[in-house]
Amino acid sequence: MNFSLNLRQIKRSTIALLVMAIALFSSTTFAQDLLVKAERLYIGTGEMIENGAVLIKDGKIAQVGSASSIRVGDDVEVIEVAVATPGLIDARSTVGLSGAKNQPHDQDQLERSAAIQPELRAIDAYNPRETLVEWLREHGVTTVHTGHGPGEVVSGQTLISKTAGNTVTQSVIKPSFGLSATLGPDATRHDRSTPGNRSKAVALLRAELQKAKEYKAKLDNGEEQARDLGLEAFAAALSGDMPIVIEVHRHHDIMTAMRLAEEFGFKLILSGASEAYLLIDEILAAKVPVIIHPTMMRSYGGNGKQHASFTTAARLVEAGVEVALQSGYEGYVPKVRVVLFEAAMTLGHGLDFNQALHLITMAPAKMLGIDNRVGSLEVGKDADIALFNGDPFEYTTNVVGTIIDGERVSNTVR
Amino acid sequence: MRLHTTLFICLALVGLSTNSYAKSQAFVGATIIPIDGPQIQNGTLLIEDGKITAVGARDKVRIPRGTDIVELSAEQVIMPGIVDSHSHIGEVSGADRSHPIQPETRAYDSINIRSSGFKRALSGGITSANIMPGSGHLISGQTVYVKLRDGNGIDELVYRNEDGSVAGGLKMANGTNSLRASPFPGTRAKSAALVRAQYIKAQEYAAKMANDDADKRPARDLGMETLAQVMSGDRTVHFHSHRHDDMLTAIRLRDEFGFNMVLHHTSEAWRIADEIAAAKVPVSMILLDSPGGKLETMELANKNAVALENAGAVVAFHTDDGVTDSRYFLRMAAMGIRAGMSEEAALLGLTQVGADMLDIGDRTGSLTPGKDADFVILSGKPFSVYTRVQQTWVEGQKRFDIQDPEDKLIAEGGFNALSDDDGGGHVHHFEEHAGHGAVQ
Numbered sequence: 001m002n003f004s005l006n007l008r009q010i011k012r013s014t015i016a017l018l019v020m021a022i023a024l025f026s027s028t029t030f031a032q033d034l035l036v037k038a039e040r041l042y043i044g045t046g047e048m049i050e051n052g053a054v055l056i057k058d059g060k061i062a063q064v065g066s067a068s069s070i071r072v073g074d075d076v077e078v079i080e081v082a083v084a085t086p087g088l089i090d091a092r093s094t095v096g097l098s099g100a101k102n103q104p105h106d107q108d109q110l111e112r113s114a115a116i117q118p119e120l121r122a123i124d125a126y127n128p129r130e131t132l133v134e135w136l137r138e139h140g141v142t143t144v145h146t147g148h149g150p151g152e153v154v155s156g157q158t159l160i161s162k163t164a165g166n167t168v169t170q171s172v173i174k175p176s177f178g179l180s181a182t183l184g185p186d187a188t189r190h191d192r193s194t195p196g197n198r199s200k201a202v203a204l205l206r207a208e209l210q211k212a213k214e215y216k217a218k219l220d221n222g223e224e225q226a227r228d229l230g231l232e233a234f235a236a237a238l239s240g241d242m243p244i245v246i247e248v249h250r251h252h253d254i255m256t257a258m259r260l261a262e263e264f265g266f267k268l269i270l271s272g273a274s275e276a277y278l279l280i281d282e283i284l285a286a287k288v289p290v291i292i293h294p295t296m297m298r299s300y301g302g303n304g305k306q307h308a309s310f311t312t313a314a315r316l317v318e319a320g321v322e323v324a325l326q327s328g329y330e331g332y333v334p335k336v337r338v339v340l341f342e343a344a345m346t347l348g349h350g351l352d353f354n355q356a357l358h359l360i361t362m363a364p365a366k367m368l369g370i371d372n373r374v375g376s377l378e379v380g381k382d383a384d385i386a387l388f389n390g391d392p393f394e395y396t397t398n399v400v401g402t403i404i405d406g407e408r409v410s411n412t413v414r
Numbered sequence: 415m416r417l418h419t420t421l422f423i424c425l426a427l428v429g430l431s432t433n434s435y436a437k438s439q440a441f442v443g444a445t446i447i448p449i450d451g452p453q454i455q456n457g458t459l460l461i462e463d464g465k466i467t468a469v470g471a472r473d474k475v476r477i478p479r480g481t482d483i484v485e486l487s488a489e490q491v492i493m494p495g496i497v498d499s500h501s502h503i504g505e506v507s508g509a510d511r512s513h514p515i516q517p518e519t520r521a522y523d524s525i526n527i528r529s530s531g532f533k534r535a536l537s538g539g540i541t542s543a544n545i546m547p548g549s550g551h552l553i554s555g556q557t558v559y560v561k562l563r564d565g566n567g568i569d570e571l572v573y574r575n576e577d578g579s580v581a582g583g584l585k586m587a588n589g590t591n592s593l594r595a596s597p598f599p600g601t602r603a604k605s606a607a608l609v610r611a612q613y614i615k616a617q618e619y620a621a622k623m624a625n626d627d628a629d630k631r632p633a634r635d636l637g638m639e640t641l642a643q644v645m646s647g648d649r650t651v652h653f654h655s656h657r658h659d660d661m662l663t664a665i666r667l668r669d670e671f672g673f674n675m676v677l678h679h680t681s682e683a684w685r686i687a688d689e690i691a692a693a694k695v696p697v698s699m700i701l702l703d704s705p706g707g708k709l710e711t712m713e714l715a716n717k718n719a720v721a722l723e724n725a726g727a728v729v730a731f732h733t734d735d736g737v738t739d740s741r742y743f744l745r746m747a748a749m750g751i752r753a754g755m756s757e758e759a760a761l762l763g764l765t766q767v768g769a770d771m772l773d774i775g776d777r778t779g780s781l782t783p784g785k786d787a788d789f790v791i792l793s794g795k796p797f798s799v800y801t802r803v804q805q806t807w808v809e810g811q812k813r814f815d816i817q818d819p820e821d822k823l824i825a826e827g828g829f830n831a832l833s834d835d836d837g838g839g840h841v842h843h844f845e846e847h848a849g850h851g852a853v854q
Contacts, residue, residue, distance in 0.1 A: 100706025131712070135704050278829065296703075298736055299827065302834055309827035333707030333714075333737060341703050344799045345742070349826060393799050395748035 508547020
C-alpha cells in the first residue's frame with residue numbers, strides 16, 4: 001500500500017472538504033430575503049452610510065446603499081436598527097475547544113503528552129454548540145479563528161469557523177488554517193522534564209522542521225515514504241499552505257520566532273506579542289502580521305505580559321504593521337474575551353472608531369485569507385452582520401442581534 | 415531639650431502642611447458628580463488641608479483669598495474617589511495550604527505597598543480599597559481597608575478604628591474554591607459544618623474571656639479572638655459566594671452567629687434577588703465579559719446588577735484585581751448599565767455604597783464637605799469608552815496625573831510599567847490549577 005500523499009493531493013482534499021461543507025451549509029440554511037436598515041451602516045471599508053440598508057438574498061449580500069435607494073417587495077423581512085456593522089471576526093481564539101466549565105472534560109485546547117504535535121486537528125475537537133461560541137455569537141462575532149491554544153511548542157492545528165451551525169461541517173470555513181505554536185516561558189511551563197527552557201524548545205522545533213524539510217523533499221520528488229501526520233502538517237507549513245501562528249510575548253522570543261521563519265521559510269503570524277512595540281522596524285521589515293493579545297489581557301505571569309500596553313495596537317497600526325485583535329485563551333474567569341470589548345479598549349488609547357472596527361473585521365479577514373467571503377458588507381459576500389442600538393464600542397450600548405449567512409442567529413440583547 | 419523637640423515638631427507640622435497641602439484649592443468649571451446630591455454643571459470643588467470644604471455651582475461657592483484655582487473644562491467630570499470593596503493588589507496573602515480555617519492570618523502582614531498594583535488602582539481612580547486574602551479557604555484571614563495615600567509602610571495607609579486598631583474585615587468563602595483534599599472539606603455540607611463548629615468554639619471562647627476573674631480566662635487565641643470580633647459586630651465578614659444556594663447558606667450562617675456580612679461576587683444573585691434584599695445583606699459584585707471559568711460562575715450575568723437594584727438590594731462593585739484590572743474599574747459599572755442598571759445606582763456602587771460596606775462612608779465615598787478630599791478628574795462622562803481618568807486625588811494630594819510620564823506608563827502599560835509580582839497572585843493560583851485540570 002502506498003502511504004505517500006503529495007501536497008497537491010492534500011490541498012485538493014482540503015478544497016474538496018471545503019466545497020462539500022459549503023454545499024451542505026448553503027443547502028440547509030437558505031433563508032428568506034432580508035433587508036437590514038441601519039441609521040448608521042458601517043460597511044467595513046471605512047465608509048459609513050447614514051440611513052443605509054443591506055439587501056440579503058440566499059445568504060449573500062445582494063445590494064448595499066442608502067435605504068431609499070433599495071426597493072423591496074412585501075415578502076422581504078425588514079430589520080431596523082440604529083447601527084449595523086460587518087459581522088465581527090475574532091482573529092485568534094480557543095473557543096469550541098476550551099469550554100466554559102473549565103473542567104477536564106471540556107478542555108481540549110492543550111494536549112500535554114508531548115511538546116510538538118502538529119497532527120492534532122482542531123476540527124476533531126471543535127464543539128460548535130459550546131456555551132462560549134454562543135456567547136461570542138450573541139456579541140456580534142460571526143467568524144472565529146480558533147483551535148489548539150498556546151502552552152506547548154506546537155500544540156496542533158487551528159480552524160476558521162462561523163459561529164453558527166450545529167456541526168463543524170456546517171460552520172467551518174477553513175478546516176485547517178494554521179499551526180498553533182508557542183515560544184518563551186509559556187512553552188516550558190509543564191510537568192515534563194523537557195523542553196525545560198527557551199533553547200531546548202527551539203532546538204526541538206528546529207529538529208522537527210528539519211525532518212519536515214526532508215519529508216517534503218521526498219513528497220515533492222514523488223519518493224515513497226511512510227506517511228507521518230505531523231511531518232505532513234509541517235510540510236504544509238513549509239510549502240506556505242499553512243502559516244505557523246506563534247504565541248510570543250517577550251521581545252527576544254519575538255525575534256526568535258522571526259529567525260525561525262526566515263530559516264525555514266514558513267509564513268509566520270505573531271500572536272500575543274506584548275512587547276511588539278519594541279520591535280516595530282523588525283516586524284515591518286519581515287512583513288509579519290501580528291494578532292495582538294486581548295487589550296485587557298491579564299498582565300502577569302512573568303513571561304512578558306507584564307509589559308503589555310493598551311497602546312500597542314495604535315503604535316503598530318500607525319507604523320503600518322498588519323494587525324488584528326484576538327480573544328486568545330483564558331484559563332480562569334472570564335473564560336473568554338470578546339473582541340468587541342477588546343477593540344473598544346483601543347479607543348482612548350490612540351485608535352479611532354474606524355481603525356478599531358477594522359481590527360475586528362477587514363484586518364482579520366485579510367490576515368486569515370477569507371476576505372473574499374467576510375469582513376465587509378460588500379455585494380457578493382456572506383451576509384454576516386452585527387446589529388447594535390448605538391455606538392458599538394460604547395460600554396453602555398447593546399448588541400441587539402447577529403446575522404450569519406443571511407439568517408438571524410441571535411436575537412439576544414447583550 | 416523638651417522645648418526644642420516641641421519646637422521642632424511644630425516646625426515640622428508647619429512644613430508638612432505647606433508642602434503636602436496647598437492651603438486651599440478650588441477646582442472650577444467641571445461637571446461635578448457629588449453623589450450626595452444632583453450633578454452640578456460648571457461647579458466648584460473647594461478643598462483645604464486634605465478635606466472637602468465646599469461643593470456647589472460656581473456662582474454659589476465663595477472662594478477664599480489665596481486659594482489655588484484650577485480651571486477645568488465643562489466636558490471634564492469630578493467624582494468622588496472610587497472605592498474598591500474587594501481587591502487583591504499589593505501581592506496580598508492570607509491563609510496558607512495547611513488548614514481551611516485561618517482567621518488569625520492578616521492581609522496587613524503581607525502587603526507590598528510598592529507593588530505597581532497600588533499605582534494601577536490610583537490610575538483607575540481608586541482611592542480606597544478592601545484588600546483581601548484569596549478565596550481558597552473557608553476562612554482565609556483578615557482583610558484590610560486601605561486609603562491609597564502616600565507612605566512608606568502599610569501602617570501609613572490603613573484606615574483605623576476608633577481605638578486605633580487596623581480596620582478590616584474577615585474573608586470567608588464557600589462553594590468550590592475551598593473544596594480540596596483533607597484537611598480541606600470535600601463537600602458543601604462539610605464546609606458549612608466546619609465553619610459552624612469553629613464559630614461555636616469561638617462563642618465558648620468569648621464567654622470564657624468575659625469572665626470577671628482574669629485568672630479563669632483562657633489563653634489568648636488569635637483565631638478565636640478574630641471570630642469573637644466578628645460575632646460582636648466589630649469585624650465585617652466579606653463572604654465570597656457564587657451559587658444561589660451557597661449565598662443562602664452564607665446568609666444562614668450570618669443569621670445563626672450574628673455577623674455583619676457583605677456577600678461578594680454573587681454570580682447567581684439574579685436568581686435570589688428578592689431573598690438578598692429581604693435579608694438586607696449588602697452585595698459587592700463583580701461583572702465579567704463572559705461566564706464560566708469554573709462551574710459556579712457558569713450563570714454569572716450582567717443583569718445581576720439591575721436585578722438586585724430592582725429588588726431594592728444594596729449593590730457595590732469590586733475589581734477582584736487581578737481578576738479584572740483596577741485601571742478600568744469604571745468600565746465594570748458601565749457594563750451594569752449596559753444590562754439595565756440605572757446610572758445613579760452604578761455611580762453609588764463605585765463610591766458611597768462600597769465605602770459604607772467598609773464602614774468608611776463617613777470619611778469618603780461622596781463629595782460632602784467635611785469628608786476627605788478624595789476625588790477623581792475624568793476627561794468626560796464616567797461611563798464612556800472614550801473617557802480617561804486624568805487625575806486622582808487622595809486627602810488633597812494629587813496621587814495620579816496622566817500628564818506625568820511615569821503615571822501615564824502605569825495607566826497605559828508598556829515596558830517595565832508593572833512590577834513582576836503585580837497582579838493576580840490569587841487568580842494565578844487558580845489558573846495553574848485549571849491548567850492541570852484540578853479545579854473542582
